[in-house]
Amino acid sequence: MYLYRGIACVWALVGLFAVGPTELVAQDRDTQVERSQDRGQQLFAAHCARCHGLAANGGEGPSLLGRRFERAAEQSDLVRIVLDGIPGTAMSRAWVDESEATDIAAYVWTLARVAEGPIPGDAESGRRLFEGSAGCSECHIVNGKGVGLGPDMSDIGARRGLPFLRESILLPGSSIPQGPISLHSSFLVVSVVMKDGTELRGMRVTEDAFALNLRDRRGRYHSINKSQMASLERETGVSLMPDYRERLTEDQVTNIVAYMASLRGRR
Numbered sequence: 001m002y003l004y005r006g007i008a009c010v011w012a013l014v015g016l017f018a019v020g021p022t023e024l025v026a027q028d029r030d031t032q033v034e035r036s037q038d039r040g041q042q043l044f045a046a047h048c049a050r051c052h053g054l055a056a057n058g059g060e061g062p063s064l065l066g067r068r069f070e071r072a073a074e075q076s077d078l079v080r081i082v083l084d085g086i087p088g089t090a091m092s093r094a095w096v097d098e099s100e101a102t103d104i105a106a107y108v109w110t111l112a113r114v115a116e117g118p119i120p121g122d123a124e125s126g127r128r129l130f131e132g133s134a135g136c137s138e139c140h141i142v143n144g145k146g147v148g149l150g151p152d153m154s155d156i157g158a159r160r161g162l163p164f165l166r167e168s169i170l171l172p173g174s175s176i177p178q179g180p181i182s183l184h185s186s187f188l189v190v191s192v193v194m195k196d197g198t199e200l201r202g203m204r205v206t207e208d209a210f211a212l213n214l215r216d217r218r219g220r221y222h223s224i225n226k227s228q229m230a231s232l233e234r235e236t237g238v239s240l241m242p243d244y245r246e247r248l249t250e251d252q253v254t255n256i257v258a259y260m261a262s263l264r265g266r267r
């Protein structure tokens with residue numbers, strides 16, 4: 001009996017000494033972590049919010065809330081993503097130094113634990129509209145189904161956030177690069193008048209110094225010799241995608257957006 005009490009006492013004493021200092025260290029570390037996350041949040045607003053949204057709920061880039069990252073198993077992988085960007089996607093490197101990137105990563109890492117709200121709308125009726133009466137499948141492929149005049153949608157939900165998806169339907173063209181056009185800008189709409197008076201309009205598929213290939217609205221390809229052209233106009237900020245503001249109800253738009261957000265496929 002006494003022996004037990006004695007042991008308990010010794011443990012309590014050991015506990016006192018052991019807990020005191022480590023707790024202090026832990027507190028110190030916590031404030032340090034918080035400070036780093038705060039600075040990370042500010043840097044996020046400056047460098048990332050443009051595409052991921054101020055609340056990180058998505059835009060031109062995907063929502064970063066409550067998800068597991070494809071390319072980042074650990075916080076340190078996020079540092080690399082910030083410093084290098086994601087090759088082959090719209091996300092280029094951020095112009096920050098390693099310590100700033102570390103703070104951004106610390107902040108973004110905490111977002112993975114913030115639950116993303118439920119996605120409004122009914123994805124299943126969205127799918128029926130997409131493949132049916134809204135005619136989206138006439139220009140967009142999902143998992144191999146449809147026609148590919150516009151971008152493939154199989155993983156659109158992992159690439160884009162809700163606000164961007166909405167805007168793409170209501171204000172087509174908002175996603176097209178508005179900046180300087182190069183030979184490689186995708187989905188560029190071009191109008192051509194030939195020397196014999198023929199007019200062609202469509203999406204440029206390839207272009208070099210001598211020839212231009214375009215695909216018209218019906219999906220037909222035209223290979224045009226530049227020496228036969230009277231004029232060539234590159235229409236920036238113009239989309240071949242129809243404007244759906246008048247054609248779809250608010251609910252229908254919400255359902256189609258819900259369907260697109262659910263497409264995380266292929267990866």
Ligand code: HEC
Pocket residue numbers: 044047048049050051052060061062064068069070071072078081082086089090091092094104108158159160
């Ligand atoms: C120009 C737009 C743009 C900017 C600016 C941008 N991103 Fe992205 N980001 C994207 C796009 C688009 C994707 C989706 C890439 C894909 O998977 O196709 C993405 C994906 C991501 C992912 C997901 C990676 C994964 O493996 O799942 C993370 C994390 C991320 N961005 C963090 C950031 C951070 C942090 C910043 C700021 C330093 C930033 N992004 C700035 C466009 C952007």
Ligand code: HEC
Pocket residue numbers: 130134135136137138139140149150151156159160164165168169172173174175176187203238239240241242244256260
């Ligand atoms: C006549 C062809 C056509 C039809 C029909 C069409 N689109 Fe598009 N869509 C495009 C093209 C081309 C683009 C490429 C960028 C641009 O021109 O806006 C695009 C871009 C998009 C984007 C942006 C993709 C990205 O990653 O940037 C979304 C989202 C989209 N379309 C959704 C839809 C939905 C939903 C429907 C049906 C309601 C639809 N589209 C019908 C041709 C079409």
